[in-house]
Amino acid sequence: MASSASVHGMWSSRLMFILAATGSAVGLGNIWRFPYVAGENGGGAFVLVYLLCIALIGIPIMSSEVLLGRAGRQSPINTMFGLAERSGVSTNWQLLGWLGAASGFVILSFYGVIAGWAMHYVVLGASGEFGGLTGAGAAEMFGNFTGNAWLVLLWHAVFMLLTTFIVARGVGEGLERTVKYLMPALFVLLVALIGYAVTTGGMGDALAFLFAFNFDKLTGGGVLIAMGQAFFTLSLGMGAIMAYGSYMPKDASVIGTVTTIALLDTGVALMSGLVIFPLVFANGLEPTSGPGLMFITLPLAFGQIDGGLVFGTIFFVLVTFAAITSSISLVEPAVAWLVEHRKVSRRAAAATVGGLAWLLGLGSALSFNVLSDFRLPGGLDFFSTMDYLSNNIMLPLGGMLIAVFAGWIVKREIPQEELGLSPGGYAVWQFLVRFVAPLGVAVVFVMVFV
Numbered sequence: 001m002a003s004s005a006s007v008h009g010m011w012s013s014r015l016m017f018i019l020a021a022t023g024s025a026v027g028l029g030n031i032w033r034f035p036y037v038a039g040e041n042g043g044g045a046f047v048l049v050y051l052l053c054i055a056l057i058g059i060p061i062m063s064s065e066v067l068l069g070r071a072g073r074q075s076p077i078n079t080m081f082g083l084a085e086r087s088g089v090s091t092n093w094q095l096l097g098w099l100g101a102a103s104g105f106v107i108l109s110f111y112g113v114i115a116g117w118a119m120h121y122v123v124l125g126a127s128g129e130f131g132g133l134t135g136a137g138a139a140e141m142f143g144n145f146t147g148n149a150w151l152v153l154l155w156h157a158v159f160m161l162l163t164t165f166i167v168a169r170g171v172g173e174g175l176e177r178t179v180k181y182l183m184p185a186l187f188v189l190l191v192a193l194i195g196y197a198v199t200t201g202g203m204g205d206a207l208a209f210l211f212a213f214n215f216d217k218l219t220g221g222g223v224l225i226a227m228g229q230a231f232f233t234l235s236l237g238m239g240a241i242m243a244y245g246s247y248m249p250k251d252a253s254v255i256g257t258v259t260t261i262a263l264l265d266t267g268v269a270l271m272s273g274l275v276i277f278p279l280v281f282a283n284g285l286e287p288t289s290g291p292g293l294m295f296i297t298l299p300l301a302f303g304q305i306d307g308g309l310v311f312g313t314i315f316f317v318l319v320t321f322a323a324i325t326s327s328i329s330l331v332e333p334a335v336a337w338l339v340e341h342r343k344v345s346r347r348a349a350a351a352t353v354g355g356l357a358w359l360l361g362l363g364s365a366l367s368f369n370v371l372s373d374f375r376l377p378g379g380l381d382f383f384s385t386m387d388y389l390s391n392n393i394m395l396p397l398g399g400m401l402i403a404v405f406a407g408w409i410v411k412r413e414i415p416q417e418e419l420g421l422s423p424g425g426y427a428v429w430q431f432l433v434r435f436v437a438p439l440g441v442a443v444v445f446v447m448v449f450v
């Protein structure tokens with residue numbers, strides 16, 4: 001039967017799927033974006049809403065993506081098409097796959113810029129630039145770098161070439177190995193950095209900031225951003241997890257696997273917050289510093305600790321790798337579709353998608369220098385507009401429709417068979433996917449946009 005094997009090959013094991021999906025989930029979203037959006041939106045209450053979104057919206061939608069992907073065994077676009085056909089409903093559901101590919105493309109455009117920053121910080125770290133920095137000095141270093149358009153463009157191009165090259169060669173064992181060694185190393189370094197953060201005297205303030213649920217500070221717009229962050233950090237709503245699910249072996253448990261990934265991902269985000277906020281408060285920096293927050297705070301720690309030169313360099317190398325294992329999953333849905341449908345080679349498909357994303361990314365790269373005063377309709381700069389559109393609108397919309405499709409539209413045998421749950425477990429899953437997840441997204445949309 002056509003649905004039992006994927007044309008793109010198959011993960012060797014359940015562990016491989018967990019590694020690949022964790023590689024996709026853990027990235028700049030956890031280390032760079034979570035702390036700064038939490039900081040901009042007042043901390044505690046934002047974090048609580050984010051955690052609720054992970055549990056009640058994220059996990060149900062992630063399980064939907066995995067089961068649909070595994071049942072369809074093709075690129076998200078063709079998976080949606082095939083499953084709609086098998087279920088006797090309109091094949092227009094494939095448009096959901098298109099929305100996802102477009103979201104991945106928009107995200108990659110600015111993701112590559114920030115990943116380029118991380119690469120530049122590898123060089124800064126290795127050349128001893130973090131030694132003896134003050135808060136003001138670190139902010140100045142960041143401003144000088146991002147103000148240098150050519151340098152930002154250079155690193156952006158390097159990162160995009162790297163992503164394109166890896167995707168062109170095919171996503172396989174290299175990914176498995178990278179994630180297997182990278183994740184534990186990242187965990188260890190984060191724990192060590194939390195240890196340092198405790199000694200700065202800022203930990204008390206950081207804990208209060210992150211976990212005191214002060215709802216006065218949270219606006220409706222903040223709730224939308226918390227929800228968007230949950231989608232972004234779990235790689236949900238655009239088919240990345242669906243594409244990886246299509247390579248997942250049949251015997252692995254969907255719910256168990258998905259919960260593991262969500263826990264790992266959330267753990268990394270919270271750890272990153274516990275490193276960054278003590279540094280913010282101990283050094284008199286502002287939690288609302290925006291996209292530069294991680295790049296301003298972490299060098300302070302590496303400038304202080306023994307062996308900071310080595311650890312600082314290694315840390316930014318790890319961040320770069322974490323970004324790569326995410327960026328390849330941003331491209332995968334579009335590339336997989338081009339390969340299946342247009343019968344073009346993987347190389348040509350990767351070059352096309354990577355090249356176009358690079359082009360769009362120029363606007364984001366220049367948002368921090370040449371175009372810093374430029375505003376798009378909506379009042380945001382180019383980078384912030386791309387970020388807002390993809391994370392706060394396209395991903396939640398895609399995710400909501402995926403839940404509707406998995407919960408209401410697709411033939412019942414498909415989720416039943418893929419999930420392999422007890423009748424009680426299945427009823428809970430169905431309730432979350434039919435009602436809680438889509439209505440959760442809808443309520444936030446209505447609250448903010450109507």
Ligand code: PHE
Nearest residue numbers: 025027028029030232233235
């Ligand atoms: N989850 C990734 C991160 O946190 C970003 C991403 C979003 C990757 C959507 C794939 C799809 O960095």
